[in-house]
Amino acid sequence: MDFTLSAADVAVQERARKFATEVLAPRARAADEQGVFDHDVLRLFGATGLLGAQLPKDLGGSGFSHVQFALSMIELGAVDSSWRGFGTVQSALCGQMILHNASAAQRAAWLPELATGRAVFAFALTEPEAGSDVAALSTRAVADGDGWRLQGEKCWITNGGIADWIFVFATVDPALGRKGLSCFAVRGNAQGVRRERMEGIELGHRGADHARIHLDGVRVNANDLLGAQGAGFAVAMSGLEHGRLGVAAGAVGIQQGCFDACLSFARERRQFGKRIGDFQLIQKELADMHVDLESTRLLTLRAAALRDAGQPNLHEVSVAKYAACEAAVRSANAAVLMFGSRGYSSAAPVGRFLRDAKGLQIYEGTAHIQSLIIGRGLMGRDSAEQDQRK
Ligand SMILES: Cc1cc2nc3c(=O)[nH]c(=O)nc-3n(C[C@H](O)[C@H](O)[C@H](O)COP(=O)(O)OP(=O)(O)OC[C@H]3O[C@@H](n4cnc5c(N)ncnc54)[C@H](O)[C@@H]3O)c2cc1C
Structure with missing residues (x-):
């Protein structure tokens, strides 16, 4: 068992520390006090390569190991959890979900945008009546020609208010429980999508964006499905x-x-x-x-x-x-x-x-x-x- 970090590990750690101390640290207090998502920081974050994390280099990623990803998140977390959270949702939650489930065309379209921060991604699972109990979600995907229409409500979605792409988990039949769930890629500005900030003053992560998302007859095409139908869980x-x-x-x-x-x-x-x-x-x-x-x-x-x-x-x-x-x-x-x-x-x-x-x-x-x-x-x-x- 070797606990020594390699030179490449240390280089990733130092890259993340530099971004955290030079960009995040001077802004963290104001971001917390003012509760504003800072798009300038997003641009600078995208330029570090840290968002590309474990994604393959030929898809615009940085080819980090999982250890290197964790080391980078430790550095960011030591300074600002709002931006560490952004990085985790964008590159790990959404990036890895795309990498392991998307078609070649979807990967080529999404991952280079995700790795540079040119497009923001969100993962929309939670609903007012379905938090820990994921299988209880009630957002419906109703068949519509060669696609679906989505109807429902998501809440507490990180990046939900600013995302270019939202991965919405919905059911084709609530009686099927987990087996009815599918994952749909929805454009943030699609017709029928309405987004609002979560009500109240949040306890923490005040520099992050957390949204309630209303989906009212949002049209999704057959090629907007991420993974197989019914494989959403x-x-x-x-x-x-x-x-x-x-x-x-x-x-x-x-x-x-x-x-x-x-x-x-x-x-x-x-x-x-x-x-x-x-x-x-x-x-x-x-x-x-x-x-x-x-x-x-x-x-x-x-x-x-x-x-x-x-x-x-x-x-x-x-x-x-x-x-x-x-x-x-x-x-x-x-x-x-x-x-x-x-x-x-x-x-x-x-x-x-x-x-x-x-x-x-x-x-x-x-x-x-x-x-x-x-x-x-x-x-x-x-x-x-x-x-x-x-
Ligand atoms: C800052 C923030 C960011 C978030 N970002 C996202 C996001 O990007 N995407 C997304 O989809 N969601 C997001 N969420 C939602 C988050 O994932 C849910 O809040 C979480 O899964 C818990 O669901 P809930 O809040 O409905 O609590 P509930 O599931 O209603 O739980 C209430 C309490 O009951 C407990 N409980 C529930 N079931 C059991 C059980 N079987 N045994 C014992 N105890 C139990 C819980 O632990 C909790 O203490 C975010 C939430 C926050 C606060």
């Missing part, structure tokens, strides 16, 4: 397994951001005539943050390395996402306290880290759902039940 999961790795890496990044901020602060801030970091209570907090950070980084990179080795990693991705997101909330919570009154203001980043970390526990499968996947996998199938079915 598998298509969604093929994106989510990569997206969840990006979320786990983002959660490691939040911990890195918290740890770095706290270590500097504990060395600088003096009370009772000492650096606060010389108090053992503060050292215990730093030690706990450090152990969480190191252990969840290893879990995340192990899940990525398994995929690079061509092995299944569904279980390991859920373990990494669950552990890293819980640890991110713990670290950010401790960081706000360590910063004292400064942690209570947006002038310091730790409050934003805490608000963002709560989002990571919810999207791409909640913490509860990750622990269900892990527990179900550990239990395996009930052989008595299988015998009864025979």
Whole structure:
């Protein structure tokens, strides 16, 4: 087992760190306070090659390994979860879903646009009545000549308000459950698409775009189907397994951001005539943050390395996402306290880290759902039940 990063890994890490420190860091506070999606940052992000991530070079991608993708998401997550989230949705969730399910013509049309950020993509699964229970979704695809018409409503869709392409999951027959689901590519400006920002002030990820999308008789053609008809559940999961790795890496990044901020602060801030970091209570907090950070980084990179080795990693991705997101909330919570009154203001980043970390526990499968996947996998199938079915 070799834990050393290769020169190519370090180069990707440094490329992401440069973008995060030079472009994201100076803008992160204002983006959070003003809640505005910044198209200039998107242009600069597209120019880094980081959005091309694991996509093949002949399709405009950067040919990263999964480990390199995770390393890049850790760097972005340490500075700004809104943009780390954008990168995860665009390049991992949508990019990998296209790569593994699209026709050659669809790949050639979409992936170079996606890798440069010239087109924005969104993944529209969640509905008001179907969150964790994906099979309960009610957006309908009704046959219409050689295509379909879509009718329904999606919510909390990242990039939903700005996307050029929205992958909409809809059912041809709700009675079929998962087997009725298909994935349709819909242009963001198609007739019958109405988009609005989610209501209320969001807890975190305020520099990101999250939308409610109304679909009213939206026409989709036969060649707008991504994957086979009825294969929508598998298509969604093929994106989510990569997206969840990006979320786990983002959660490691939040911990890195918290740890770095706290270590500097504990060395600088003096009370009772000492650096606060010389108090053992503060050292215990730093030690706990450090152990969480190191252990969840290893879990995340192990899940990525398994995929690079061509092995299944569904279980390991859920373990990494669950552990890293819980640890991110713990670290950010401790960081706000360590910063004292400064942690209570947006002038310091730790409050934003805490608000963002709560989002990571919810999207791409909640913490509860990750622990269900892990527990179900550990239990395996009930052989008595299988015998009864025979
Ligand atoms: C910032 C943000 C970005 C998002 N981006 C996207 C996106 O790009 N595309 C998209 O499709 N969706 C997106 N979502 C939606 C997200 O994926 C859902 O919020 C999530 O899947 C949970 O669904 P829900 O909110 O309806 O909660 P529910 O499923 O209603 O769950 C409510 C509570 O019940 C728990 N629960 C549910 N079922 C079980 C069970 N079987 N056992 C134990 N507990 C259970 C949940 O863990 C949760 O605590 C986003 C959400 C957020 C907050």
